[in-house]
Amino acid sequence: MNVDSIRDGIVIDHITAGCGRKLYHLLGLENVDAPVALLTNVASAKLGRKDIIKVDADISVDFNVIGYVDPGATVNIIRNSELVEKKRIDMPETLVNVIACKNPRCITSCEQELDQVFRLSNRAKKEYRCLYCETKAAVL
Amino acid sequence: MRSVIDVPDLSLEELSGLMDTAEDIIAHPGDYSERCHGKKLATLFFEPSTRTRLSFEAAMYELGGNVLSVTGAGTSSAAKGESVADTAKTVSCYADIIAMRHPKEGAALVAARNASVPVINAGDGGHCHPTQTLADLLTIRRKKGKLDHLTVGLCGDLKFGRTVHSLISAMSRYEGLRFVLISPEELKVPSYVKDESLKxxxxxxxQTTDLEQVIGDLDILYMTRVQRERFFNEEDYLRLKDSYILTPEKMRKARPDLCVMHPLPRVNEISVAVDDDPRACYFKQVLNGKYMRMALILMLLKEAGRL
Structure with a gap:
């Protein structure tokens, strides 16, 4: 299967197999008016199987979303068909408006203009908690 | 602007300082009777609470200050759909300090982030109730002379009881503590509380389901009410509400220097016959709450440059 190289854009590589689709949706890539490729279960020497996302447009991507969904994924920035930067994304300390608190007693459940803020509470367990009510984020 | 949303917002030194101030207020009330002259405390209570609101208001009056009071969401601008943020900004124009209770968890944090005066969380749903914990700490320190090297029993609703979670979190900062968690299986301390504060x-x-078996080991017995409003399901409430009742018979097995505490109001989980036992400290706890609120109001107004 061939997917064309991109000229100006990003490649999110080394995504854990099965996480690509979640990442695609959380990054809102379905709304991008440019070529976007989501490749799943691609053979990988390092991971066995991996997912890859290619966006052929110079768009702004929230790296915190990538770090939250799949810390360890890499982001390659492409300009004029050249790799100009390679980033390894770590888990962010804070997530803003990426996920929503599911606690019906949380203030965010009735005041919907509030930012949805989650803080990393346990790095080893990849656990985030709502800033307001400290409810644990639902597992992705 | 410094606010207090939860007990960990206060360092151990600050907690100790607040307790020292409270002890000084108890010893020399006259020295404090005009400290807040001309200052206003706004008590915004969007959820029913008699004792906490009265305690805050009594605290401010005993400091010589005044009180602006809002009780019940139905009588306030919240009924018109005003956000907590807007309420906090508005009330900041009238008051020097705010004490807020709200049924939604995290509401006090939203208020604190938007107010231009200090905000004290007077309870945000089932989340935090820091001034209750301040009352608890002072009660233990006054009764035991220390906050370390104690065996602390917590009994009743340990799942939904925010006072229990706050007390565990606060006490876990002191040396040599041991906890005995006494509850029905359905109302055990949530694992995240155990993970973060104990493990x-x-x-x-x-952890045990049997109060009588462990009561003789305890320095502190903290009883809690199984609260109707924390249940989604009435049947669960009715089934569990009478699980643990402290009676004079059970007290016979306890140490002579046990300190029995309760955040109140009680329903029937402590028999009225226990009230005359010198080990019953729950009404002293109420009084200590007022003194700690006085100390906290003083501290926050001073830090805000309003005293």
């Missing part, structure tokens, strides 16, 4: 700090604890 992470290697604090020993045991």
């Amino acid at each position: 992470r700090k290697n604090i020993p604890y045991t």
Whole structure:
């Protein structure tokens, strides 16, 4: 299967197999008016199987979303068909408006203009908690 | 602007300082009777609470200050759909300090982030109630002379009881503590509370369903009410509400220097016959709450440059 190289854009590589689709949706890539490729279960020497996302447009991507969904994924920035930067994304300390608190007693459940803020509470367990009510984020 | 949303917002030194101030207020009330002259406390209570609101208001009056009071969401601008943020900004124009209770968890934090005066969380749903914990700490320190090297029993609703979670979190900062967690299976301390406050700090604890079996080991027995409003389901409430009742018979097995505490109001979980036992400290706890609120109001107004 061939997917064309991109000229100006990003490649999110080394995504854990099965996480690509979640990442695609959380990054809102379905709304991008440019070529976007989501490749799943691609053979990988390092991971066995991996997912890859290619966006052929110079768009702004929230790296915190990538770090939250799949810390360890890499982001390659492409300009004029050249790799100009390679980033390894770590888990962010804070997530803003990426996920929503599911606690019906949380203030965010009735005041919907509030930012949805989650803080990393346990790095080893990849656990985030709502800033307001400290409810644990639902597992992705 | 410094606010207090939860007990960990206060360092151990600040907690100790607040307790010292409270003790000084108890010893020399006259020295404090005009400290807040001309200052206003706004008590915004969007959820029913008699004792906490009265305690805050009594605290401010005893400091010589005044009180602006809002009780019940139905009588306030919240009924018109005003956000907590807007309420906090508005009330900041009238008051020097705000004490807020709200049924939604995290509401006090939203208020604190938007107010231009200090905000004290007077309870945000089932989340935090820091001034209750301040009352608890002062009660233990006054009764035991220390906050370390104690065996603390917590009994009743340990799942939804925010006072219990706050007390565990606050006490876990002191040395040599041991916890005995007494509850029905359905109302055990949530694992995240145990993980964060006990396991992470290697604090020993045991869990049991039998109060009588362990009461003789305890320095502190903290009783809690099984609260109707914390249940989604009335049947669960009715089934569990009478699980643990402290009676004079059970007290006979307890140490002579046990300190029995309760955040109140009680329903029937402590028999009225226990009230005359010198080990019953729950009404002293109420009084201590007022003194700690006085100390906290003083501290926050001073830090805000309003005293």
